[in-house]
Amino acid sequence: MKITLLVTSFNSLSQAIYVALQDRGEDVDVVYATSQTRDEEITKFAPKLILCPFLKHYIPASIYENYPTFVFHPGIRGDRGAYSLEWALWQEKKEWGGVWLRADKELDGGDIYAMGNFAMRDTYKASIYRNEEVATALELLDTLLENIHVNNATSQLQNPIHPKFTCKIDWHSDTTAEIIKKINTLDSFPGIEDEILEVKCHLFGAWEEEKLRGSTPKEILAKRDGAICLATVDGAVWVTHLKPKGGFKLPSTYVLKERLKGVKEDRLPLIFDKSYKTFYEISCDIKDGVAYLYFNFHNGAFSSDKCIKLKYAFEYIKEQVDIVVFMGGVDFFSNGIHLNILEDSKKNGEDGWSNINAMNDLVGAVLQADDVVTVASLEKNAGAGGVFLALACDVVVAKDGVVLNPHYKTLGLSGSEYHTYTLPKRVGEQKAKELLERCLPISGSKAKELGMIDALFDAKSYTKELEAYVQELFSEDELEDFLWEKEERIEEEKEAMELCKRQELQTMHPEFWDEESPFHQLRYEFVYKICPTHTPKRLKFRYNSE
Secondary structure, three states: OEEEEEEOOOOHHHHHHHHHHHHHOOEEEEEEOOOOOHHHHHHHHOOOEEEEOOOOOOOOHHHHOOOOEEEEEOOOOOOOOOOHHHHHHHOOOOEEEEEEEEOOOOOOOOOEEEEEEEEOOOOOHHHHHHHHHHHHHHHOHHHHHHHHHHOOOEOOOOOOOOOOOOOOOOOOOOOHHHHHHHHHHOOOOOOEEEEEOOEEEEEEEEEEEOOOOOOOOOOEEEEEOOEEEEEEOOEEEEEEEEEEOOOOOEEHHHHHHHHHOOOOEOOOOOOEOOOOOOOOOEEEEEEOOEEEEEEOOHHHOEOHHHHHHHHHHHHHHOOOOOEEEEEEOOOEEEOOEOHHHHHHOOOHHHHHHHHHHHHHHHHHHHHOOOOOEEEEEEOOEEEOHHHHHHHOOOEEEEEOOOEEEOOOHHHOOOOOOOHHHHHHHHHOHHHHHHHHHHOOOEEHHHHHHHOOOOEEEOHHHHHHHHHHHHHOOOOHHHHHHHHHHHHHHHHHHHHHHHHHHHHHHHHHHHHHHOOOOHHHHHHHHHHOOOOOOOOOHHHOHHHHHO
8 A cells, every 4th residue: 555654754753654564565655744845745656545653744635635644643532732742741641642543624633543542651751752652653553554444433532732831940949859840841852941050051851869969959069971960959950961042952061061160070880770869871780690781871872982981881791791781771772973962063073083983992892792692682773873783792682663774874974883794794785785775764573584683572571571582592501602602703703893894984084074075964954953845765665666
């Protein structure tokens, strides 16, 4: 069946639906709502139906009256409007959901063709969207298509449309819990508006602090890994990121810079034991001789210092166990180098070069670790260098529903992270070239089919299946044999690995250093979220079916 995805951007939900439809064998074409040729693209493809997994734009009658058009709304039946998740979080709903409804003249007022609920976590808005809402939209996809086929629908409740959600922090009366709730409700867009050290900005990434205390609310008590800790009336809170007016989101210390002179760096051990409430990024759980290593970097972005810290953490923890499982973070496994920090840099080339080399050092440490079994757990999405960090591991497993983007070119980069060594070994030279050139997302099930990953686990029982799988990987004798063979293989292939890395970096050097490199403009558009005026050619069905 020919299906058009009409989207505001090709975000995590749009990609999840895209790969799920492709896996079903549907003919899928993508149209950006901002495209100057939007209507022409739809007419030319002549879809049987249009799905809108992520759409912030009004759908004109000329579309929904001529094509059956269905919108995913991140709310329960009767919920309407653009601020659904904000109000759900603010009202502390214990259960929420998502619905696929038919587009008509009433905003979110059309009949519902599929709906599902989930338990709400105590977290920030973007995390609920990226996890529970995406999972719900995917789970409902088969039901949606079946109900469209038989025209089985439930009427929407015509409740009032949500007003815009707004709130402010009152540092002299709000408790730590109230401040965290306010930041979480507007995280990751648009963030809660405030002013820190005379810098007007929006706040993101709230973490409760249990030990540090100050005498004046909003006093900056400490900094750590880019975050700042501010005193509250009853404790303290960490704020990891700020977005200055007219700028883009960065670690808080990058925004405040010299204004933080004299503020102490409150360091944690390399791997935090989670013994009290505070802000941390790297932690580890050891169960039955297996280390589960977590690295919760914001948006999966790996700056140079994060790469170095994770490398040291891995090298430290692998001395204590036989198997290390790389777990990633709450919302992402890894998305490679940190583009926002590079855009902020006054030395784009130098800092970009530093970042890719730090990423290579991390990946190389994993790839050449001959004394431990490494497992990549792709429970969350991964892109660019993050995919190839996973492929550096001995074993790669994934959650059903995960989306992988094993390519770089959409940002004008050829990429490194030993990908010319690891990807062909798993999928072959021809398929590796195709994945890198086409620049399309693939599902976990497609990755399994191609040989990129070794096992795929059910989304609802992922942790249980992962732990059972890891425990059953090797008997004691098999483990010893595996590590012996691994050591020999690395010794034999180390020169080839390093040659691949050198050639990758040789190709990448001008991409960072040349002022005319497309990377600089594409990075700018990505960081500032510039709306494209045309749908990317790579997402068009005719282009991909050639």
